[in-house]
Amino acid sequence: MNLKTLASHLGLSQTTVSRALNGYTDVSLATRNRVAEAAKNFGYRPNVNARRLATGRSSxxxxxxxxxxxxxxxxxxxxxxxxxxxxxxxxxxxxxxxxxxxxxxxxxxxxxxxxxxxxxxxxxxxxxxxxxxxxxxxxxxxxxxxxxxxxxxYSYIDINNYSVFHDPTKMLLELGHEKIAILNGHPDRVYAIERFHGWQDALNERGITPNPDYVRSGVMSEENGYSFAMEVLQLGERPTALLCSSVIMAKGAYKACSDLDIKVGSDISILAHDDSVPLANATEMDPPLTVTRSPLRDAGREIAIMAMKYLKGTDIKELQCLWQPELIFRKSVAAPPRDDI
The missing domain is CATH 3.40.50.2300 (Response regulator)
Structure with a gap:
């Protein structure tokens, strides 16, 4: 079926059907829905080249x-x-x-x-x-x-990266931790800078001076998680908690703890931000990892939806999304060992 036949079946002009299929708001919602339903029922798909000529868009x-x-x-x-x-x-x-x-x-x-x-x-x-x-x-x-x-x-979607480290640091402080190290992302990335400030401010709010020796930054990989954790866990004044920028980094930190005979969830607490990456399932780690959670796949889906709205003329201010991460408590976190309280 072509556009002319579909328009004839619906009793509409080809222009109206074309604009309805492309989501133009000057066509009523009822008509857009009616055209979309008919196109679906008849298996109609617009000619890409014709649509580009008509709309000036490449899709x-x-x-x-x-x-x-x-x-x-x-x-x-x-x-x-x-x-x-x-x-x-x-x-x-x-x-x-x-x-x-x-x-x-x-x-x-x-x-x-x-x-x-x-x-x-x-x-x-x-x-x-x-x-x-x-x-x-x-x-x-x-x-x-x-x-x-x-x-x-401009239009954006982001998570509250300040909260990603501020809220877990605050929780750790309430549990009695004061020596909290961070394994952060690349130092020139905005998200990593925001997370650093969240950690720093949470400590300052409690009157604790952030220890620069407890800060490591780099690509969020398992290898860096391992090497960063090995470094901070062998400091003279070992931290009682590690806060990681990703679950993948936390996997490396878990391995470092194992190699150093440090038990996660009792000798040390570990938290991470969870992007819900299949290669790093926080619930399958031993012990299950405490996380702040905001799935990256959901962000990808939402940006696609935002892109369509943008191209249809939605105001930029309506396409600025800031998601709040969800804090999920699991067995990788506990009060610090008595010797460190």
Whole structure:
């Protein structure tokens, strides 16, 4: 079935049917629903090239990254991409992932020159905001997975990364812990900076001076979790609790504790932020890991929905989402050993 036949069946103009299928709000919701239902029943799918000519859109969402930063080896990125791709497909959109040998600037300029994507997703934002300014200059629609200081000027989805470390640190302090170390993400990433401030402020609120020896930062990998934990656990004044930026890092910390004959949940408490990455199931760790939880796959799905709203003209202020992480208490956390109280 083609557009002309579908329009004839519905008793509507081809223009009305086309605009209804593309979600234009100048077509009533009742008509949009009626057209969508008929298209589904008759198995109609619009011609991609014709739709692009009619709407000026490619039905493609773009993601870019430099080749020296292989995101396909990062389980956090893969989980986010899975949610984004899943929902985008349901919304009849494709994902284009493009890499550059130098940096992402070349890719964004190519997107702008060729019009190959309708919208760009940014992630792993840092304090420089260079990519954000470039996309604004190029007039390319974009949504950020994360935030920077100027987040009021663009659409984003993020979690409250300050709370990700502030709330667990506060809980540990209430249990009697004072020597709390953090195994954080890359130090120039905004999320890691916010988490550091959350930990720092929670200690300061209790009159405890944060110990710089208890801070480790880097890529959120199991290898770094292991090496960072080995370092802080062999300090002269060993911490009684570790706060990790991801469950994957916590897996490395668990292994370090095992190698040093330190029992998690009694000799030391460990918490982590849980992005719900399949490779690191917090409930299957021994003992089960206490976490702050906010699934990355859900964030990917939500960004796909936000992208469609953005392209239909929804105001930027309505597309600024800040999710609160959920704190889930399990057996990896307890009061500090008596000798440390």
């Amino acid at each position: 493609v969402i773009g993601i870019a990254f430099p080749t020296d930063m292989n995101m396909f080896l990062d389980p956090h990125f893969i989980e986010f991409l899975a949610g984004l791709s899943e929902k985008a497909s349901q919304l009849d959109y494709d994902i284009m992932i493009s890499s550059s040998q130098n940096d992402e600037v070349d890719v964004y300029r190519r997107f702008a020159e060729k019009g190959t994507v309708d919208l760009v997703i940014l992630s792993n934002v840092d304090l420089s905001e260079e990519r954000i300014r470039l996309l604004q200059d190029l007039n390319i629609p974009f949504i950020v997975h994360g935030r920077t200081a100027t987040c009021d000027t």
